[in-house]
Amino acid sequence: MLTPNRAVAQAEVQPWGNITGIRSHGQLYAFESSLRVISANGKKIAATAKEMQSPTYNRRAGSQIVLTRIDSLFFGQTVTEDGTGKIKVALQVIAKKDTTLTGVFFCLTLPAAEYGLSKQMLSGVKEDSVRSDAAAVANSFVNKRVKSVEFGAATRKLKLSFDSAELILVRKDSLGNLQLYLPLALNAVGRGDIIEKTFSIKVSGDIDNLPVELAVNTAQPGREFAGLGGNFRLQNPKTDPQVIDYSLQNLRVAWGRVEMPWRFWQPDKDADPIAAANDGKLNPFVLKSMQMAQRLDSMGVPVILSAWSAPNWAIVGPPKLRPGPDGIWGNPLDHSRDQAIYKSITDYILYVKAKYGFEYKLFSFNESDLGINIRLTGEEHRDFIKGLGAYMASKGLQTKLLLGDNSDANTYSFIYPAIADPATRPYIGAISFHSWRGWDNETLGKWADAATKTNLPLIVGEGSIDAAAWNYPDIFQEQTYALEEINLYVRLLAICQPESILQWQLTADYSPLIGGGIFGNKEPLHPGQRFWNLKQLANTPAGLQSMPVSVSRPGISAAALGDNSKGIYTIHLVNNGSTRQVSLIGLPAKVTKLRYFITKRKTNRKTNLKEAHALELKDGAFKFKLPAVSYVSLISE
Structure with missing residues (x-):
């Protein structure tokens, strides 16, 4: 049955500042806040959002604190769970220069599905409270100073209460969602201005606890799930080893992925990297990357070899390890040197085979659809698979190519040229994408369809939910992050039927472990909730096939x-x-x-x-x- 709820609140705050709801007894009362700056002509709206700013996030006791910036405006937001079924929000804005604008706002968006027909109840309203200077927020149907405002719907109530009467504006967006704008500043701000506001948000309503x-359906077995995998790209010499050791000792790792430091393997096109390695001149980072792969192989773990960047001789233009002013990432390969490129990569794999006695299962360029840091078109990707695949086969290697290894699920069209060309098929060992973006069912279904069409395994080459999370690592300890991550993995299992999901990473980078000096945390190294989630997933017996499962109620994956x-x-x-x-x-x-x-x-x-x-x-x-x-x-x- 649906039961009413009036209980302790737990705020869900994203590390860029947006509050995405309040939980009580597990029930999430969803909405989304943002901080918005509207330009003087009203045509440009800059808002806090994922990967749009460079915020910091941390938790102190019961408060979540976000510091961020939009242009010359610096924001501080503290969200506190006060234990009485509501949260308190304290905002501070510091202006670093004189700016003319329509306004700076705290915006609260209420979903149309729950609040579209809600009634607004205002308290402390005065007849003369309409403010014409705020009319630039288009389509506002409430424009008054109030002490509080409550939105009452059939199964939900949400109330904002202010310390003193505040101007509010309420409008509907193009999707029918209600939007409340609380002005923090109107018309202009001056350099050195400090603006502060404090208010509370309280939710109540029904709890869905229906059975x-x-x-x-065991009659429709699908693709096999080998188990949880992990990325082992070495980036932190001091703190990586402890996380790698703990992970490999406490998780069943079904697949591994390591880096090929290509630009250090053969920095000179005319050099012989194998001869140099045999003479004891192997770059130390290359050596450690090879040894990491050997360690995985010795445990019976198949290994993917991925190159993030290329030597200067193999690319067009100066190396771009960050996007340029045009927003474009990475460098294209110099196709006049394709044969030298094929030889250089193949030599690396041949050297490892001769020196360490194993062969990589798959090879890829990391996120070449985007350019991290080698950039290819879909057609170039198709041609590279055929070219390198044939070259490796001519040298007696069994190593295959990964189709895709895309930066996100959204860029699925990148793999279509290779799928359409039958000549690529002998050289492709699996399809891969990274799970940072594109979580809707339809998009994930594109990858499942590609695997079915090609009859190839599907691998989630990098699994997690926020590619920028290393900037605000306190978020890794939040239940919100841990739950969203494992929820995505369960959905990937159900929709995509992957052979493996490779956690990014099982090193200190995005570590599922806490302490040990990682991110400056001096606590003794220990597993966080994310690690326990991974271990529980990793306990899945190997080789089981995906099977359809239906769920009669929403909210459960x-x-x-x-x-x-x-x-x-x-x-x-x-x-x-x-x-x-x-x-x-x-x-x-x-x-x-x-x-x-x-x-x-x-x-x-x-x-x-x-x-x-x-x-x-x-x-x-x-x-x-x-x-x-x-x-x-x-x-x-």
Whole structure:
């Protein structure tokens, strides 16, 4: 049933400053705030958003603090959970120069699906409170000074309360969402101005705790999931080794990905890198990267070799390790030297095979669709696969090429030229994309379709959710981040059916471990919630096939895997909402018990990969409780 709720609030704050909702008893009451600056002519709106600024984020006790900047305006935002079912927001704006503008605003967007028909209740309204100087916020139908404003909908209420009467503007956007604008400054700001405002946001409403039915279809097995993988690109000599050691000792790693430091392997086109290596002149970073791959191979882990950048002789123009003024990343290859390029890469793989006795399974240029830092078109990517693939095969290598290894799921059209050319097929070993952006079902489905069409494995070459998170590493310890990351992985399992998801990274970079001097944290090294989530996923038995699973209610992500011949099944569930009673059906009758594992975090209490009592089949179903905001895995005995 749906039950009303009036309880303690937990603010979900993104590291760039946007508040995306308030949780209570696991139920997320969603909205989204932003800080916005509207230009003097009203035509330009700059707003806080993912990857649009360079913010800092940290948590102190019960407060989340974000510092960010839009042009010459410096913002500080502190969001505090005060334990009474509401949050407090304290804002500060410092102007660094004189600027004429329409205004600087705190904006709150309420989703049309929940608040589109809501009523607005104002308190402290005066008849003379309309302010014409704020009319530039188009289509505002409320423009008054109030002490508070409440939006009341059928199942939701949201109330903003101010210390003193504040001007508010309310409008609807093009999608029908309600938008409340709270002006922080209007018309102009002067250099040295400091503006401060404090207010509270309170939500209440129904909690969706209706029972849920999960139904697994074991009659339609799909692609195999080998297990969780990891990236092992070496970047931090002092702190990487401890994270690598801990990860490899405590996780079952099914795939690995390492760097080929190509520009250090052969900086001179006319040099013989193999001869130099045999003479003891191998670059130390190249040596460590090769040894990292050897370590993975010695554990039975197949290894992907990826090049981020190229030697100067292999590219057009001066090396671009950052985007230029035109916003374009990376350098194209110099195709007049294709044969030398093929030889240089192949020599690297041949040297490792001769020296260390193993062969890389796959090769790629990292994110060449974008240019990190080698940039190719889809057609160039197609031709490179054919050229290097044929060259490696002529040297007796079994190494194949990765199709794609794209920067995001959004850029799927990059792989289409290679898919359309049958001549590429002998040289492609798998398809790959990185999960930083493009999480909607339709986009993820494009990659699943490509794998089905080509009959190739699909690998998520870099798994995680925020490519800029290294700038604000405190976010790695937040439940919000951990839950969103594992929720994406479960969705990837269900939609894309990948052979592996390779965590970015199992090193100190984006570390799932806390302390050990990483990001300046001097605590003893220990696993965070993200690590426990990864370990729980990594415990999936190897080689199970993806199977369809339906969920009768929203808010739960589910992925099912199984082996009908062995009678082994695993169900991964992420509950994004309140506690639910679940009934699981569809497994074969011979499966009578399921082991139950859970990872979650609630205030000061943590549950890390805890095994609860086994579930037993009763009346044709497994019935169990799915705790609020949790990650649960069920594995058949």
